[in-house]
Amino acid sequence: MFIVTGGAGFIGSNLVRMLNKQGITDIIIVDNLGHSQKYLNMNRLSFSDYIDKKDFPEKISTLGKIEGVLHQGACSATTESDANYLIKNNYEYSKNLLHFCLDNSVDFIYASSASVYGNGNNGFKEDPACEYPLNGYAFSKFIFDNYVRRVYSATEQKSKIVGLRYFNVYGYQENHKGSMASVPFHFFNQANETGEIKVFEGSENFLRDFVFVDDVADVVKFFMESDKSGIYNCGTGEERSFVDMANIFTSLYGNCSINTIPFPDHLTGKYQAFTKADTANLRNAGYGKKFTSLEEGLKRYLTQLKKSNGYF
Numbered sequence: 001m002f003i004v005t006g007g008a009g010f011i012g013s014n015l016v017r018m019l020n021k022q023g024i025t026d027i028i029i030v031d032n033l034g035h036s037q038k039y040l041n042m043n044r045l046s047f048s049d050y051i052d053k054k055d056f057p058e059k060i061s062t063l064g065k066i067e068g069v070l071h072q073g074a075c076s077a078t079t080e081s082d083a084n085y086l087i088k089n090n091y092e093y094s095k096n097l098l099h100f101c102l103d104n105s106v107d108f109i110y111a112s113s114a115s116v117y118g119n120g121n122n123g124f125k126e127d128p129a130c131e132y133p134l135n136g137y138a139f140s141k142f143i144f145d146n147y148v149r150r151v152y153s154a155t156e157q158k159s160k161i162v163g164l165r166y167f168n169v170y171g172y173q174e175n176h177k178g179s180m181a182s183v184p185f186h187f188f189n190q191a192n193e194t195g196e197i198k199v200f201e202g203s204e205n206f207l208r209d210f211v212f213v214d215d216v217a218d219v220v221k222f223f224m225e226s227d228k229s230g231i232y233n234c235g236t237g238e239e240r241s242f243v244d245m246a247n248i249f250t251s252l253y254g255n256c257s258i259n260t261i262p263f264p265d266h267l268t269g270k271y272q273a274f275t276k277a278d279t280a281n282l283r284n285a286g287y288g289k290k291f292t293s294l295e296e297g298l299k300r301y302l303t304q305l306k307k308s309n310g311y312f
Contacts, residue, residue: 001026001027001028001048001063001064001065001066001067002019002024002026002027002028002066002067002068002069002070003027003028003030003060003063003066003068003069003070004016004019004027004028004029004030004069004070004072005030005031005053005056005069005070005071005072005073005097006030006031006071006072006073006074006111007027007028007029007030007031007042007047007070007072007073008029008031008033008038008039008041008042008050009031009038009041009072009073009176010041010169010171010173010174010176010177010181010213011072011111011166011169011213011216011217012029012031012070012072012073013041013042013045013173013312014171014172014173014213014214014216014217015070015072015217015220016029016042016045016047017044017045017217017312018217018218018220018221020045020046022221025046025047025048026048027046027047027048028047028048028049028050028051028063029042029045029047029049029050029051030050030051030052030053030056030073031050031052031053031073032052032053032054032073033052036176037175037176038176040175040176040311041173041176041311041312043311043312044311044312045312053073053093057093057096057097060097060100061100066104066106067106067107068106068107068108068109068224069097069101069106069107069108069109069110070109070110070220071094071097071108071109071110071111072110072111073093074089074090074094074111074137074140074141075089075090075137075140076113076137076177076180077137077180078115078135078137078138078180079135079179079180079266080136080137081136082136083136083139086136086137086139086140087140087143089140090137090140090141090144091140091143091144091147094110094144095144095147098110098147098148098151098161099151101159101161102151102157102159102161104159105158105159106159107159107160107161107224108159108160108161108162109160109161109162109163109164109220109223109224110144110161110162110163110164111163111164111166112141112144112145112163112164112165112166112231113137113138113141113165113166114165114166114167114168114209114233114235114272114275114277115133115134115135115137115138115141115272116131116133116138116141116142116145116165117130117131117132117272117275118131118132118133118134118138118272119132119134119272119273119274120272120274120275120276123278124209124233124235124275124276124277124278125233125278125280125281126165126230126231126232126233126278126281128146131145134272144163145163145165145231148161148163148231149231152229157229160223160226160227160228160229161229161230162223162228162229162230162231162232163230163231163232164216164219164220164223164231164232164233164234165231165232165233165234165235165277166211166216166234166235167208167209167210167211167233167234167235167236167275167277168182168208168209168210168211168235168275169182169211169212169213169216170182170183170184170185170210170211170212170213170297170301171212171213171214171216171297171300171301172213172301172304172310172311172312173310173311173312174310175309175310175311183242183245184245184249184298184301184302184305185305185310186198187245187246187249187253188249188253188302188305188310191249191250191253191256195255195256195257196256196257196258196259197246197249197250197256197257197258197259198258198259198260198261199242199243199246199258199259199260199261200242200260200261200262200263200264201260201261201262201263202263203241203242203243203246203260204241204242204243205241205273206241206242206271206273206274207239207240207241207273207274207275207276208239208240208241208242208272208274208275209235209236209237209238209239209240209275209276209277210236210240210245210294210297211234211235211236211277211291212291212292212296212297212300212301214292214297214300215236215289215291215292215297216234218289219232219234219282219287222286222287222289223285226285226286228285228286230281230285232281232282232285233277233278233279233281233282234277234282235275235276235277235279235291236277236279236291236292237276237277237278237279237291238276238291239274239275239276240294244294245294245298246258248294248295248298249298249302252298252299252302253302
C-alpha cells in the first residue's frame, strides 16, 4: 500500500497517476478538499481509499502494511501570512508523519521547495549556506528540511527518507490552485478570454528553472526504486525567462498577443528573480534522464489544456 498526502492536488495527483502507470492501485489519498474542486483531479485515478487530512493521523496505524508515503500535502501559498497555520500544517504535521515512518520502517518521500533558497544570492545547492527563506511558506519547508537533517543523521534508520526541492513546476491538474497556479495555466485562460497574455514589466530579467510535472513524477519514481536518502533539488538545471515562456506559448497557441503590465507592489521583495537548480547531487545519486525542454513541456501541457482544460 502507498499513501499519497495531497493526492488530490497538483503534484500529488500526478504522482498517483505515475503509480497507476506502474500497475499500482492500492493507494490511499489523503487531502483536504474544502470548497475547492480538487475532487476533479481524482476522476481518472485508481485508488483504494480517500481519507481527510484531519482524520488521517488517528487512522494511519490501523491501515495495515504501508510500503511508502509520498508526502505532498501542504499549504503551498507563498502569500499565506498566518505563520502559525503554516507551522502547524506544513511543519508539525510533517514531523508526526516522518516519525511514524521512522518507527515503522516505512519509506518517506516528501515535497520540499526551492523557495528555501530565497533570492538565491548564495546559489541553489542543497547546503545550509545557500538557504534563506523569504516568506512563511518557504520557512515552513526550511525548518522541516533541517529537522530531517538532524533526526535522520542522529541514528541508523531502516526507512528511506528523501526530500525533493521542487523548482517551478508546471503541468496537468493545477486548476484548483487559483492565483498560485503556474504561469502557463494563467496564460491559457487569459488567451481564451481576451486574446492576449500578460507579463510583468522586466520579465525578460526574471529567470526561472521551469520543470514539467512529468519529470517531477519520474524523479519521485527514481527515488522510490533507489536506495538513496537525502535532500535533493528537483529542477532542470537550466534557467529561462518569463518572456521566453510567453513567446513559446503564443507560438503554440496562435492568434494571441503579449501585453506588459506593471510589477505588483505586494510581490516586491518576495519574488524570486532567478532560480536554477544545482543538479549535481541528483545526478550523483544516479538520476540520468534528460529533463523535458520548456518548448516540449508547454506543447504537451497546452495540448491537454485545449483537450480537457488540463485534466487527465
